[in-house]
Amino acid sequence: xxxxxxxxxxxxxxxxxxxxxxxxxxxxxxxxxxxxxxxxxxxxxxxxxxxxxxxxxxxxxxxxxxxxxxxxxxxxxxxxxxxxxxxxxxxxxxxxxxxxxxxxxxxxxxxxxxxxxxxxxxxxxxxxxxxxxxxxxxxxxxxxxxxxxxxxxxxxxxxxxxxxxxxxxxxxxxxxxxxxxxxxxxxxxxxxxxxxxxxxxxxxxxxxxxxxxxxxxxxxxxxxxxxxxxxxxxxxxxxxxxxxxxxxxxxxxxxxxxxxxxxxxxxxxxxxxxxxxxxxxxxxxxxxxxxxxxxxxxxxx
Numbered sequence: 001x002x003x004x005x006x007x008x009x010x011x012x013x014x015x016x017x018x019x020x021x022x023x024x025x026x027x028x029x030x031x032x033x034x035x036x037x038x039x040x041x042x043x044x045x046x047x048x049x050x051x052x053x054x055x056x057x058x059x060x061x062x063x064x065x066x067x068x069x070x071x072x073x074x075x076x077x078x079x080x081x082x083x084x085x086x087x088x089x090x091x092x093x094x095x096x097x098x099x100x101x102x103x104x105x106x107x108x109x110x111x112x113x114x115x116x117x118x119x120x121x122x123x124x125x126x127x128x129x130x131x132x133x134x135x136x137x138x139x140x141x142x143x144x145x146x147x148x149x150x151x152x153x154x155x156x157x158x159x160x161x162x163x164x165x166x167x168x169x170x171x172x173x174x175x176x177x178x179x180x181x182x183x184x185x186x187x188x189x190x191x192x193x194x195x196x197x198x199x200x201x202x203x204x205x206x207x208x209x210x211x212x213x214x215x216x217x218x219x220x221x222x223x224x225x226x227x228x229x230x231x232x233x234x235x236x237x238x239x240x241x242x243x244x245x246x247x248x249x250x251x252x253x254x255x256x257x258x259x260x261x262x263x264x265x266x267x268x269x270x271x272x273x274x275x276x277x278x279x280x281x282x283x284x285x286x287x288x289x290x291x292x293x294x295x296x297x298x299x300x301x
Contacts, residue, residue, distance in 0.1 A: 046094040053086045054103055080111060091123075098127035102134060109137065114144075132161035136168060139175075148179040149186060166210040170219065173202035177226055196227035214245055221258065232265045253279045261291050269299035 060079045067073050087104035094100060105120030121137045128134075139154030152175060159168035176183060176199045180192075189195040203220040210216050221242055224235035239259045246252040260275035272295055279288050 043094075043097065046090065046097040046100060049086075049090050049094075050097075050100050050103060053083055053090065056086070057083050057103075057107060080107075083107065084111075091120075096127060098124045098131070101127065102131065105134075105137060114141070117141075130161060132158040132165065132168065135161065136171060139171060143175055143178070148175065148182055149188075151175055152183075152188075164209050166206040166213065166216060169202045169206035169209070170216065173199050173206065173219075173223070176202065177223075192228055196229070199223060199227060214242070217242060217245075225258075225261070230265075232262055235262045236266065250281055250283075253281045253284060257284055257288055257291065264291060264295055264298075269295055 056079065060076050060083065063072070063079075064076050067076060084104075084107065087100065087107065090100045091097070091104060101120045101124035105117045105124060108114075108117035108120060117137070118141045121134050121141070124131065124134045125138060135154045135158035139151045139158060142148070142151035142154060152172070155168060155171045155175060159165070159172060162168060176195060180195060180199075183189060184192065184195060189198065200220070200223050203216075203223045207213075207216045207220045217238070221235065221238045224230040224232070224238075236259070239255060239262055243252060243255045243259065246255050256275045257279050260272040260279070263269070263272035263275065272291070276288055276292055276295075
């Protein structure tokens, strides 16, 4: 029996701020997924209707980027509610068309309707268990619910289905780090060294598969501070590379700060102090002081 989600749309401003074209792009990729629609004509019609809904959704997102008044935001909410009603009708009319559930689930998730979104992804996974974005979304839900083993399984399946997609390695790295002790208690890894290698390996793979994404390289570099026995020389090398790639002065100062901490760990206290003197951005003051206090305690002047 079809479960209806026709109800007033819950859209917080914070959720609207999170709207972007990236999730929509994933939904568009999902349109190539296998479908169990009854006939080719049924599938073609569902595809056409889905395309229309996605275009309206994209237009609403673009309008939000320039929305100023409360009236504009209210209009966007009404349009998104209309799109949700359209998705609800589409899955009623084409109950076996997996891409519709995927696109609908993505929109529900972005607008703060987590439980409804989860139901859509579960149905999509039942109809087509070979879509990595669905596995990823189910993994996200499980992780948020604290069901870390289930989340791990879904993220692994997403990675295996799309082995060159950085996102899924990134998700695995974050999950292992967030639930590090719990995974150890479950006996998933022989020791913390093995787990730490898995954490770093996933962040490294994410960086490798998206070499132009500096944020992924930054996350890999930061992972050296997350584990118990890091290779500080390797850390120094990656942070030096990041300095050459940093754009703004703030980014350069942030990299100097992290590099100073690495230098401290290597015993290069003079180099660390020199780097810290080049960090004066107010937002970095607290972190800078932590490194400076460590330097003063171990290498007093």
